[in-house]
Amino acid sequence: MAEQSPLLVVTAHPGDFVWRAGGALAQAACRGQRAVIACLSFGERGESAAAWRAGKTLEEIKDVRRAEAETAAEILGGEVHFFDAGDYPLRETPELLTSLVELYREVQPGVVLTHAPEDPYNMDHPEAGRIARHARVLAQAPGVVGTGDVIGAPPVFCFEPHQPEVSGFVPDVLLDITEVWERKVAAMQAMGAQGHLVEYYTDLGKRRGVQAKRNSGPNLGLPVNTFAEAYHRVYPQVTSELS
Amino acid sequence: MAEQSPLLVVTAHPGDFVWRAGGALAQAACRGQRAVIACLSFGERGESAAAWRAGKTLEEIKDVRRAEAETAAEILGGEVHFFDAGDYPLRETPELLTSLVELYREVQPGVVLTHAPEDPYNMDHPEAGRIARHARVLAQAPGVVGTGDVIGAPPVFCFEPHQPEVSGFVPDVLLDITEVWERKVAAMQAMGAQGHLVEYYTDLGKRRGVQAKRNSGPNLGLPVNTFAEAYHRVYPQVTSELS
Amino acid sequence: MAEQSPLLVVTAHPGDFVWRAGGALAQAACRGQRAVIACLSFGERGESAAAWRAGKTLEEIKDVRRAEAETAAEILGGEVHFFDAGDYPLRETPELLTSLVELYREVQPGVVLTHAPEDPYNMDHPEAGRIARHARVLAQAPGVVGTGDVIGAPPVFCFEPHQPEVSGFVPDVLLDITEVWERKVAAMQAMGAQGHLVEYYTDLGKRRGVQAKRNSGPNLGLPVNTFAEAYHRVYPQVTSELS
Amino acid sequence: MAEQSPLLVVTAHPGDFVWRAGGALAQAACRGQRAVIACLSFGERGESAAAWRAGKTLEEIKDVRRAEAETAAEILGGEVHFFDAGDYPLRETPELLTSLVELYREVQPGVVLTHAPEDPYNMDHPEAGRIARHARVLAQAPGVVGTGDVIGAPPVFCFEPHQPEVSGFVPDVLLDITEVWERKVAAMQAMGAQGHLVEYYTDLGKRRGVQAKRNSGPNLGLPVNTFAEAYHRVYPQVTSELS
Amino acid sequence: MAEQSPLLVVTAHPGDFVWRAGGALAQAACRGQRAVIACLSFGERGESAAAWRAGKTLEEIKDVRRAEAETAAEILGGEVHFFDAGDYPLRETPELLTSLVELYREVQPGVVLTHAPEDPYNMDHPEAGRIARHARVLAQAPGVVGTGDVIGAPPVFCFEPHQPEVSGFVPDVLLDITEVWERKVAAMQAMGAQGHLVEYYTDLGKRRGVQAKRNSGPNLGLPVNTFAEAYHRVYPQVTSELS
């Protein structure tokens, strides 16, 4: 079954895997799947404004963000891999692609989550998503050199950007994360550098939950207080049952 | 579970439920679900060219199409309801809407399949889809008078038009229908008035099957000769598992 | 100046002018503009589920919705015109178009607000928006018979549907309604039949306010607790200053 | 007020700020705003065909284009900064991004104008627009090293490409530039290397003016001979008044 | 060859066939093709403002518009059929559809020209285009009753709306009409009720001509002063040569 294969989440910055995919990560971990996070940068320049204003050095800031990310990952039950590829701007390099291909092959993911193609507020996000989708295709080819076996064709889902309506993001999957909601909240609270976002993403989880209830058929039996995360599917869903 | 609730397929003409949703119908029936077909017209004017050229009368043609549709529905395991609302053009009337609302309430569908919003080759198709989606919303409201209990919010899928690439149709769900493929072929062969389409839709089933294999993750285990039908989802998928 | 000319809001149901445009209405009224609401139906069938379940008659329900709408309009400072054209489904008739053309000509609006072109959850909404935009064009033509002078070309804004991300709604105008926020809240609280929506639209007002702050240039000086409503502009903005 | 903050125009080549944004520049300058032009290249390869055919050297051509641009900028009342980053192709480099970030921070713009995302006839244009939007986001982050204070979130407008209808350009802002039209004409006439375009852009200014009149509400009072420039807004407009 | 079969132009109002398709009509006629115009209304309410202001009656206005249209059609070499279906609003009726189907079958067109699907300034235009495309499909079916033989599948082109950039119109065909340009100018001058548009459409013909030159390959040999009309193709082009 699909839940046996690992979940792989590829993000530009540490916060992204918490705010946008923390529920999916916690749920995978709770169900016994391996939950792997590829964090391409520490968000050291673009998402650490307070630390810079407080006069921290680049290395200090990276250390803080790394520690926060590790704590959050631990709460969610995921293992986090840092690529330290730099942010603002994050740019593809041959080395980054190669490392990511190797991670894909080592993890052999059953599902991949990453950034959507547009975010006019943060150009690292679409770039990270592009790199993640590209590395997935490269990892399928025996001719692309690197350790590990080639991978299959795991489905890819884009998680929700911060301002979805003006980023061309259409949520076509609402993931019920009610069973792990408390865990996601705890992980969000560990993100000290971006603490102001906890309330925002708590409201979002509730709102997507309401929409999940409103859009679900008669048989799902979602609870009154459903919490959800929104995703956009990149490749067609393959299923043996319409629901 | 979702498969306990009935499947409802709303089509403009008799052929549509066979070519475009025959696999989904047969699969539902095989799994013990009620499979209901709402056929808004007999396709008597727009899809019966040979009969008109052969000098048949309107009533004769309707009788032939009705008989074909009943045979095909029986093969698929579905029950077919005829609305005889006329075709070429099919037009919404208050009576048609009301009858369809009553069918929704009687059937209480868990899933609805109908036409996609565009088809530049056949204007009855988008009109039938629009009516089907509209009646579904009306059937949810206690204030809309009619027998039967209001319905919930069953997911809606648009099936594939005849020339998808120039009808703005993007398949985002590939339904594996391998287990009922022979049944779909038998139903297609019962459509005497449109027999030239059997080969076309056999090839399509094979091609969508190849794509299902190519787009499926490592865990689905699809067989070598997979057959599939393509759909487009109207409302967001609600799920407790990404796959 | 533009704020001298009246504001005209055309909605399918009573609630729509409160949830979606209540801030714009209150703001216009506070600034001394005439604020006119054209309410095409009472939402008697589609938005009064509880009343139907409680066994009320059609006329009783209309009376309740009318009373609520009048109270809300009074709080907002607007005058409401009821067209009683029926809902679920709302349909264009020659009489409805003619009445609306006459209202346009009597009001001579400087700005028009109405529904956006898509809402897969409520087909009355796009229909009302289509009728509103159509009547505006008809009201410009001397050849279209009716009392009153022809109108100019007032800008049209679509207000936000209930589930914007899956209704193709892209907010391109964020209207700061902070100064009248309390008034909008009071009007929302007067909508007894749909009281469960007050919290939802309070959160939305706050969220759009945060986005307004995040998207505003350095000179607007928005307060910390900004509240906003989102709109989509139908015709190009004409301005003598980029900002 | 918004007009106190400077206007910043980022273009790929010298001609672009004249043909596409000359009115906005002249208007800002006339109203006492600082009007700054960041010209990423001299258009020395892609927009100087006649000079190459006449056997000029690369340096001679740059000198001519620089001189033309300086003259045009002076007429418009703007100050022009040359980045000499090369054209045909123009490519992002870390140095170019850094220099542009520094200019943003020095200028502290209230409004930014640049190229739209598509132009199938000139690939430097979308690249320059992408770089300009990217640098604006980088300039907001304290963690991105460089002199000067971080900037806020100035609105961004894309100006009109040469063949808008086949470049996916939808004008959603029409800027009335009637009061500075003569100045724009004078600046256009200073562009010797592309003199054949003066008539084209004179007609365009007139046509956009007619559309501005046709799309303006009853209160703007535009003159009979209105001239306008078309823009597309990148982020939602934030306003305290719908008009 | 394609030019032997007649050209059929279906328009909402008399002016449309002159401004938008006059070149195609004149060219067909000059080459010996039959050029037929189906004019669904006289534009008596929506495009005759001056006459209404001058106090003319409905019948007088229709007579004037009919006379203008006949003169223009004669200049262009076309035969015009009036359907007198009313305008502002133009609405589909069973009778109008039937009459149009009969015209299609009588004319047996090789090419069809009509309105594009969007025009936010004039709702009769998209309605006429929709009716024209619908009638073409009905005319292909032997089961749709009416005199004349069924037609084949003539290609359909949408001509250019008045404000293309804000009507979603993407010109993908530029028709060189240089050889009949003088004839189009003469026909435009015969449209007394809308004389203010002659200059506008003269400029447009010139501008589209410039674009035709700029987009044509090396072998077409277009003259310096090329005039063109823009179209959008509805169905895929079928050709035995790419050019």
Next chain:
Amino acid sequence: MAEQSPLLVVTAHPGDFVWRAGGALAQAACRGQRAVIACLSFGERGESAAAWRAGKTLEEIKDVRRAEAETAAEILGGEVHFFDAGDYPLRETPELLTSLVELYREVQPGVVLTHAPEDPYNMDHPEAGRIARHARVLAQAPGVVGTGDVIGAPPVFCFEPHQPEVSGFVPDVLLDITEVWERKVAAMQAMGAQGHLVEYYTDLGKRRGVQAKRNSGPNLGLPVNTFAEAYHRVYPQVTSELS
């Protein structure tokens, strides 16, 4: 006439010119045009899975792919130029752009065929298309240094990706290749490394042929067994005849 000027096909990998444009190439050659293929890589990593699995070296694989491509090109009547720029990933370099500009100038193509802008299954394809379109624009500018005369503005067509419906590919040109179909089949059979695709592309040629018949007007006279290739036009078609 257009068919005198050469045809230039720019592809990422050897197979692409056979599967996607083999008919156009053979047709050009049969009609006496020069048919040139620019093959940017050997597909050595991304499209040679079997060879890698069989333990071949990189150079061996390149040799095999080169030989296959040369054989296929010879069958089609085309001359193939290899750029050996590497695949998986294929990346733009200044050298690659320069070489391609020189080829454009040497060939002076009348028509250009290349990849479409999207292919979520193979990122080399959109990259190759982007490079091809970019080099075409650079080759038009006298200021871009390199041997040969500048080129005009040859029309560009994108050929069909492997999964068109999920790659945003809308076929708007169907090229009748019936007369050279056998030659295309022979060329496909020469592609040993990808032999499993012969059946797929044979079916596609048949299906596009059926659609060509269905979409062609009454005068083209296509044979019963028409074969076709689908294309998407990048720039507007310029023509002196609508058909």
